[in-house]
Ligand SMILES: Cc1cc2nc3c(=O)[nH]c(=O)nc-3n(C[C@H](O)[C@H](O)[C@H](O)COP(=O)(O)O)c2cc1C
């Protein structure tokens with residue numbers, strides 16, 4: 001496959017033609033915050049709005065997961081504008097996230113913690129108010145536990161379930177602030193025809209889907225900033 | 226070439242349709258009989274137009290008069306519905322307003338049977354004459370230019386012959402005789418920009434679709450019209466559906482589309498019904514379907530009733546809902562013109578955009594480009610609503626100023642109140658103040674001022690409207706209508722709403738304004754689709770032009786417009802209260818009002834629910850009940 005050469009943060013990298021910028025950067029060790037991207041999904045959802053970068057010649061930041069790399073593209077992942085959007089989007093997510101790292105099975109293995117660290121921001125919203133949905137935790141399934149209050153609606157679980165497992169255990173339901181991942185007819189996970197392959201748990205970036213009986217990782221719960 | 230048919234045969238086929246239509250029209254309209262037309266679009270029906278039709282028919286029958294009663298669409302004067310036009314030989318056609326069944330009976334007896342035009346019910350004559358003031362003498366006539374609304378209220382929308390007799394489908398015949406590339410270049414040259422909100426060049430959109438790979442191609446007409454208070458598209462679909470269809474067929478021919486979809490929200494039953502009938506009639510005349518008018522070009526249109534969510538008006542969400550999926554927007558590019566319905570090239574245009582097309586083909590690109598401003602050509606259709614005398618539909622050339630639209634065409638603000646702001650562009654438009662009134666109405670100048678053209682809703686606000694509450698109201702709408710897919714729109718609108726809620730309740734803090742402004746900018750820049758990108762507009766513009774109102778709410782706990790309930794008290798002015806009157810006492814549902822020893826009425830503030838009933842009940846000659854803000858302004862009552 002043809003390769004294209006581009007520059008990110010002053011570093012020259014090559015990536016296969018047609019590749020999306022997000023994956024080109026990540027594969028070359030350059031981190032860009034992201035939650036909803038899945039490399040295999042060729043139709044990016046572009047829903048989390050954290051992967052903003054600045055590209056020379058564009059007047060506004062763009063999402064890296066939707067942008068195809070081009071020859072001689074010049075990208076800045078640390079520009080003031082794109083970082084402002086990423087931080088703002090992240091704070092919005094955290095303001096509606098049931099934060100409880102100390103008891104969370106994803107502690108220290110959580111994409112949200114990684115993003116907070118990368119952006120040098122706190123996990124607790126600083127200016128925004130906490131607005132939680134207080135939905136019931138679903139622990140009806142023998143293999144995993146689903147806590148919708150920790151879900152960031154990235155849709156990765158839905159995508160792998162449909163495309164890898166060829167099953168459609170869950171999907172999105174409701175609109176606006178009430179949007180959530182749920183099973184058909186809002187049935188408990190344990191009553192759906194899920195056979196517990198745990199593909200969804202594997203791709204979940206947060207503590208919303210965790211394997212039952214997993215051992216929590218101990219240690220520092222929050223980056224100190 | 227697609228138009229593989231000799232020109233002659235195409236126009237001969239059409240000529241016979243046209244001849245037949247003209248004959249029918251003339252027989253109906255220019256015979257020696259009087260003719261009554263009644264506007265029975267949704268606005269007319271809401272005011273009782275169907276009863277008026279019945280009353281005319283009954284009364285005419287009782288007197289044995291042979292006079293057709295024809296139902297037509299909306300004439301635009303929605304403030305004066307039901308509207309009736311009576312044409313008698315040797316008289317100008319006269320338009321009557323606010324007609325009810327009793328007036329209908331009188332009109333039959335006194336004007337049709339007798340010869341008294343009943344001046345007290347007249348709104349105006351349709352033609353200049355020396356008997357009755359005509360519409361042309363109205364101040365608004367100087368500004369109005371009816372293009373898209375020309376047929377509305379004039380023809381029977383259920384009769385394709387009416388449309389054809391008034392020049393309908395001639396543009397299609399003309400188009401079918403020239404190569405598609407020529408049509409695209411005409412539309413480009415005309416400067417037509419999409420009327421659905423974004424104002425994208427229609428010609429360029431068609432050109433991209435024409436050049437795109439993939440078959441079959443599609444044309445979609447966007448009739449979702451989810452803005453509360455807007456009804457332009459509904460009116461056109463109800464009153465002149467063929468104009469939209471003709472535009473669709475021309476678009477399809479220009480881009481090489483085989484199938485079309487007309488997406489109308491299910492809450493518009495009359496528009497759906499009229500369009501369905503129009504489709505069937507057009508098919509019968511072979512203006513739709515296989516080998517249109519004997520040419521090699523085939524195109525058919527399916528009607529689709531949308532679920533009516535606001536976000537389904539966004540083009541990618543609309544397409545996804547047509548595909549049977551949930552109506553969620555997706556990232557663009559690819560734009561629908563390249564990859565739309567079923568992944569095929571798709572032109573999607575607004576109702577008004579498509580209805581403009583036949584006029585451009587008929588009268589030429591240069592003619593169209595001669596109307597309007599440098600950057601925005603043609604006319605703008607607005608639905609005037611709110612605190613304005615002449616609510617209804619208007620059409621003015623682009624470039625008319627807001628002041629002319631509101632004060633000359635719309636006749637200004639009722640009840641001697643002062644103008645405060647005009648909200649343009651639907652729930653995600655902006656609120657512009659008095660100082661912006663001399664802005665010309667066009668895509669660029671409105672966007673520059675922080676508002677937008679939107680699809681043409683215009684809500685006028687007066688001194689009694691609180692701008693913080695207005696911003697909160699619109700945000701509540703967009704927040705509720707957000708599909709929830711992307712972070713900024715789903716959570717950002719929720720956060721902003723909670724801040725605005727606090728401010729209207731007097732719980733806001735000054736530093737909230739900074740957060741609000743920053744969030745508004747981020748939601749605008751960060752959202753996935755146009756809903757989120759525009760939802761902050763009401764906040765940003767009210768913060769820009771009416772910041773002092775926010776500050777009054779926060780610092781003084783005062784609502785300057787006396788609208789925010791939590792910041793109000795009701796108070797009965799002792800020197801105005803009439804001892805012998807008890808109107809307010811009876812009106813109060815919670816028994817909060819009692820007379821004191823002097824029989825002056827006093828409100829118990831602990832019981833009062835601020836329902837406003839006492840203020841309404843207090844007779845105008847006393848006007849003793851007032852609203853005060855901040856609440857502690859109320860003088861301590863003497864018992
Ligand atoms: C939230 C949202 C709602 C919209 N609603 C409508 C609508 O009701 N009618 C419409 O024609 N366009 C609507 N649009 C614009 C469409 O996405 C699209 O731009 C338009 O149909 C294109 O047609 P035009 O080029 O003729 O304007 C909406 C856009 C957004 C973001």
Ligand code: FES
Nearest residue numbers: 046048049051065
């Ligand atoms: S990864 Fe790009 S928007 Fe989520």
